[in-house]
Amino acid sequence: MRxxxxxxxxxxTGKQPSERLxxxxxxxxxxxxxxxxxxxxxxxxxxAQAKRVRLRGGKTSIVDGPFTETKEVVGGYAMLKADSLxxxxxxxxxxxxxxxxxxxxxxxxxxxxxxxxxESLKPCxxxx
Numbered sequence: 283m284r285x286x287x288x289x290x291x292x293x294x295t296g297k298q299p300s301e302r303l304x305x306x307x308x309x310x311x312x313x314x315x316x317x318x319x320x321x322x323x324x325x326x327x328x329x330a331q332a333k334r335v336r337l338r339g340g341k342t343s344i345v346d347g348p349f350t351e352t353k354e355v356v357g358g359y360a361m362l363k364a365d366s367l368x369x370x371x372x373x374x375x376x377x378x379x380x381x382x383x384x385x386x387x388x389x390x391x392x393x394x395x396x397x398x399x400x401e402s403l404k405p406c407x408x409x410x
Contacts, residue, residue: 284321284363284395285370287377291357291388293328293348299384306380318363319373325358354389367394 299307314320332347349355360377364370374390381388 283365283370284361284397285367286393286395287360287362287370287374288356288391288393289358289360289377289388290354290391291386292353293355293357297386303380303384307377310376310380314362314373319369321361321363323358323360326356329355357388361395367392370394 311320311323329347329349332349334345334347334349336343336345360374362370362373364373370392374392378388378390
């Protein structure tokens with residue numbers, strides 16, 4: 283199963299990761315990649331450099347960041363491979379625990395990815 287861990291931060295604090303945190307995150311990411319449990323991960327640029335595409339009343343519009351009405355933003359993500367939610371939670375907790383020493387306050391929202399069987403949706407002539 284795959285799980286998406288959305289790393290939520292308070293963007294306006296100006297807090298930057300320390301060298302220790304970056305080093306330990308690199309070690310953890312290397313270990314998890316080697317084990318096959320980390321499929322992808324990245325940090326995201328600040329919302330000041332973002333755009334939102336909105337659909338309201340049948341019309342689309344584009345809104346420039348920053349998004350001042352938002353207190354927490356997704357600052358990064360990790361795509362995990364785990365056999366259960368409990369295993370994915372343990373992996374996510376290891377990441378969060380690295381931030382304790384530097385006084386960070388973050389939330390990671392963990393959600394299982396829905397993986398439909400697209401093969402079964404193909405016509406029989408393509409899969410039989």
